Amino acid sequence: MKRYLYNSGRCLLALYFLLPGIMKFAAWEQHINLMQDHGMPFAPVLLPLAAIIQIGAALLIIFDRFTAIMALVLAVMVVLINISLHDFWNYTGLIQAHETQNFVKNLGILAGLLVLAAMNWEMMPSRQAK
Numbered sequence: 001m002k003r004y005l006y007n008s009g010r011c012l013l014a015l016y017f018l019l020p021g022i023m024k025f026a027a028w029e030q031h032i033n034l035m036q037d038h039g040m041p042f043a044p045v046l047l048p049l050a051a052i053i054q055i056g057a058a059l060l061i062i063f064d065r066f067t068a069i070m071a072l073v074l075a076v077m078v079v080l081i082n083i084s085l086h087d088f089w090n091y092t093g094l095i096q097a098h099e100t101q102n103f104v105k106n107l108g109i110l111a112g113l114l115v116l117a118a119m120n121w122e123m124m125p126s127r128q129a130k
C-alpha cells in the first residue's frame with residue numbers, strides 16, 4: 001500500500017508542474033503578460049527557462065529519476081514564484097484574496113516537494129556510495 005500511495009502522490013505532484021509547464025508554451029503571451037504585470041524583469045528569457053525546468057523536472061519525478069534533486073529544484077522555483085507572482089501584500093480586495101489563496105496553496109505544494117525530497121534523499125547518487 002505504501003508504494004501505491006508514494007507512486008500516486010509523486011506522479012500527481014509532478015503533474016502539477018508538467019501541465020503548467022506545457023501551458024507556458026501553449027499560452028505564451030498570457031504568461032508573458034502575467035509576468036510583466038507583476039514587474040518581473042527578463043520575462044521572455046525566464047518564461048521558457050521556467051517551462052523547461054517544470055517539464056523536465058516533472059518528467060524525471062514521474063519516472064522516479066533524480067527525484068530528490070528535482071523536488072528541491074522545483075521547491076526553489078515555487079518559493080521564487082510565490083514571492084514574485086503571488087505578491088498578495090501588494091493588492092487589496094478580491095485580487096488580494098485570490099493571491100493569498102495561491103500563496104498558501106503553493107506553501108502546501110512546497111511542503112509536498114520537501115517531503116518527496118526527504119523520502120528520496122538516501123537514494124541520491126552521492127549518498128549511495130557512503
